[in-house]
Amino acid sequence: MTDCLFCKMVHGEIKPRMVLETDELIAFEDINPQAPTHVLVVPRKHIATPNDIGSEDTALIGKLVLAARKIAAERQLSESGYRLVMNCNRGGGQTVFHIHLHLLGGRQMTWPPG
Numbered sequence: 001m002t003d004c005l006f007c008k009m010v011h012g013e014i015k016p017r018m019v020l021e022t023d024e025l026i027a028f029e030d031i032n033p034q035a036p037t038h039v040l041v042v043p044r045k046h047i048a049t050p051n052d053i054g055s056e057d058t059a060l061i062g063k064l065v066l067a068a069r070k071i072a073a074e075r076q077l078s079e080s081g082y083r084l085v086m087n088c089n090r091g092g093g094q095t096v097f098h099i100h101l102h103l104l105g106g107r108q109m110t111w112p113p114g
Contacts, residue, residue: 006098010044019071024063027071027103036106037075037082041068048097050088068103077105 008014009026016028019039030038041064047053053061065084072082082105087093 004046004098005096006042006100007046010042020067022063022067024060025067027067030102035083035104035109037072037077037103039068039071039103041071041101041103043099047099049094050086050099053099064101068101071103072105075105081105081109083109 005014009016009028016026016031018026018028020027020041024045025041025043027039027041030040032038043057043060043064045057045060047057068082068084069078072078082103085102085104086099087095087102
């Protein structure tokens with residue numbers, strides 16, 4: 001995916017403010033944060049939308065959640081709370097078509113989100 005922003009980050013062509021890197025994922029600060037903590041957790045494997053997640057990706061999706069939980073704990077958000085969000089397609093708010101998990105925390109989250 002030569003035009004995918006997150007693939008460029010995964011391959012080191014673009015250098016985000018990295019928070020965590022493993023063999024299967026990267027996590028970095030969002031450039032337009034919606035909360036004091038706003039980290040994106042992105043699999044190295046290109047999967048365009050949540051609709052494209054296959055049964056073979058079950059462990060990978062679990063690792064995204066565990067990475068977000070680890071980052072939340074490091075930032076002392078475990079007790080106060082945080083939000084995990086994965087958007088799907090334009091109508092669901094997805095703007096980069098490479099799945100990613102948003103970790104948001106450090107302020108009171110409201111419903112509906114905003």
